[in-house]
Amino acid sequence: MTDPANESDRQQREPEGVAPRPSRRALLGWGGAGLALGAAAAGGTVAALRSGTEAVPAGMSGAAVPFHGAHQAGIASAVQDRLHFAAFDVTTKDRAALVRLLKDWTRAAERMTAGLPVGEGAVGGLPEAPPDDTGEALGLKPNRLTLTIGFGPGLFAKDRFGLEDRRPEALVDLEQFPGDNLDPARSGGDLCVQACADDPQVAVHAIRQLARIGFGKTAMRWSQLGFGKTSSTTPDQQTPRNMMGFKDGTRNISGTDTAALDRHVWVGGGDGADWMTGGSYLVARRIRMHIETWDRTPLQEQEDIFGRDKAEGAPVGKPKEHDAPFLKAMKPDAHVRLAHPDSNDGATILRRGYSFTDGTDGLGRLDAGLFFLAYQRDVRKGFVRIQRALSKNDSLNEYIQHVGSAVFAVPPGVRDTDDWWGRTLFV
Template sequence: MTETTEPDETGPEGSSPAPSRRALIGWGGAGLALGAAVAGGAVAVVRPHEAAASADASTGGEVAFHGAHQAGIATAVQDRLHFAAFDVKTTDRAAFIRMLKDWTEAARRMTAGRTVGEGAFGLAEAPPDDTGEALGLKPSRLTLTIGFGPSFFEKFGLADKRPAALVDLPHFPGDNLDKSRTGGDLCVQACADDPQVAVHAIRNLARIGFGKVAVRWSQLGFGKTSSTTPDAQTPRNLFGFKDGTSNIAGTETDRLKKFVWVGEGDGPDWMSGGSYLVARRIRMNIETWDRTSLQEQEDVFGRDKGEGAAVGKAKEHDKPFLKAMKPTAHVRLAHPDANGGITILRRGYSFTDGTDGLGRLDAGLFFLAYQRDPRQGFIPLQRKLAASDALNEYIQHVGSAVFAVPPGVRDKNDWWGRTLLTEEA
């Protein structure tokens, strides 16, 4: 990211002058608005962010922050993830709104490859506005996506604004949820092609939010396991298989409208153009799987391991013949044709978090699914999979959360959560 040593006299996008660091120190207390200091080299802008051609990873390009929908949903899936769930710690509504405005401005700058506020240098007696570890790095297609959990609506007198679709997820058979990795008042999903860029983004938002929010849990992810560019080969999960080959593409406007974006009349007006996110941390029993025969592995998924084609087919994108698979095969049970057309948009990542103390890898899939309504998407689908999927012998759901993801930030005067937290439309 580009550092600036001499701040401009005007704020971002030519707004009013920003307060001097010597007049207002730090992010805390006085609620310092994010400063200006726009400088540095040009970046490649990718528009719109829904497009499947959202910047070749090698360009390190910028994904547009403003839009009707938040970036990071239909955007071409990046290689790395840093996901964080937060708990709200303040009862001061005005202070929380100020934080969201500061977060939005920080996100606007970081996704453009710029430093936060006045950068990583400044007054020696005060902490810098930017933590500095992304200096010199390209935007790396960074996207930042925010969502609000069911518990958030218990704050600030917002119970009447909780969407009916934002239900608490039921307990599914086989769930072994760790409370320390479950729930959250709000979340931020940072995706980028450079892990340091993604980590930098969450770190800076957590710092700005100090005293108002606190990280409840977080997850790093690598090796995307889903793709919103299905014309390309589907990435593999840690079991070595391709899954979700019929995922919605970022260019499929009609399918996105039908299955992902909340429409007018679906719920409260503030959610129109948004989506619902289900996040599940799925532990894979790697050692057991690695001792399983190839034939059984392929029977479990209903695909061949080499090409990723469904049973009896030649290519991964060939339409599957579900009845050729075993009744408990994952593909047969999960496919839209077997579920009345239920379709979700997947953005999954692999994770490896060391070992569990018994020499077993703590590894698996961090599953992210966006949909128009979880009651008609993830919930009925997971009920079916939890009951019959042969894959259950090798996996366990250990973390879970659901969030309402509002529509995109429209312009430089807009901010995350504005339509929820103000009466202004």
């Protein structure tokens, strides 16, 4: 029987218009959370969760980004300031347990992106049981939190979950590019979750909850914290700078350019794997920058390497940042020239990277750089095509090294409260 005093407190903690959550005694732990939280997400919360991946203006501090839609949020959505990215190995061998996990993760993601605690929250439950939420995000707004899931090649391996015939051709195992020095401990993964928010505690809290819910079925393989977005999907905003001091993402795909997104980012109905229609493919690369060497490089040489001036971000010979670049005016090994679609048969990707600093490397050098995230319609025609050109000829390679790598199939969005992450793959 519900304690009237506790019930009153719980209703006061819920935002106005949100249906009261079910009793903890009715949930019986996370084993029944999929059904119980499906009901909890109904009512007034649905309005905050519905509508897909419309870009929320960057100035709307604390706002919630809609969770439901044809595409997952966190791809074309306005890029937030903070990142916590995590890759997981699936430890269970039971397909039904994996499906149950994805459903539980979806219900938790619905609540967290709306600014609500997981389950019955961090307080007010049974004193004898661990709370459903760890509580470090109590009192914090959603801060434009988005959670985006992806499936790695290992999930489709033979004799695992019966998905070997469902692996898309576009989900290729990335080749070893010249100059790569990949750390297996920072590469790969069966599942990934990209948490982006304007508050680092909100992003970290989200990954922590999903890891906790997945205990016994998944194990975190590696993770990466990021700050200071290095690309933008809102070109009307100030272009961010990377750790080398240069503006990054000047000609990135806009989150409101539906034609470009359909052409270069979203998987179409005739692209092979029907279950991926409306999804995308993600390449994640941890790129270490040799900061100390770069900092001793003359300004003119830095600008020649990028093919842009450092102050304005304008391409060589042009006065403004967004002026169309004249590639032949740049040096043959300039980064912008080699990465440009005109140099790569039109290959275009949506970048969503972040800077990182992870202490020092034991030799007094800063372990810092770019956590590169790129979404595309086909990995072979996007990242692979561009990286082949960059890895062989880019003058920037003297100052960077790719040390981590992963590729994921990012399924379409969750349509409503009856849908769940990856449903199209498993049914």
